Amino acid sequence: MLRSLKVNFSKRKVRGKDREYAGYTIGNARYVDAIPLMERYRVDLEDALHLATALRLGARRIVSNDADFDRTPLKRVF
Numbered sequence: 001m002l003r004s005l006k007v008n009f010s011k012r013k014v015r016g017k018d019r020e021y022a023g024y025t026i027g028n029a030r031y032v033d034a035i036p037l038m039e040r041y042r043v044d045l046e047d048a049l050h051l052a053t054a055l056r057l058g059a060r061r062i063v064s065n066d067a068d069f070d071r072t073p074l075k076r077v078f
Helices: 028-041 045-056 067-071
Strands: 061-063 075-077
Touching (some): 028 045, 045 061, 067 075
Parallel strands (some): 061 075
C-alpha cells in the first residue's frame, strides 16, 4: 500500500506520516506516466514507476541488477 506523502520540489526532504524520505513521491500522476512506459519498454509496473520517476527527475543512470532497464533510455549501473 502506498503511503500518502507531501512533496517539496525544492530538493528538500519529503515528509511522510511517521518518517522523512529523501526523494520523490509516487502519486496518481506517476501511475499515469508509468502505463505507457510499460508498453513502450516492456517492463513491469514496478520498473515503470521507477523509470517514470527517474525520467521526471532527469536521471540518466539507474543503479539496478534488473536487466529490464537495459531496454530503457537509462544506463543501468550495477
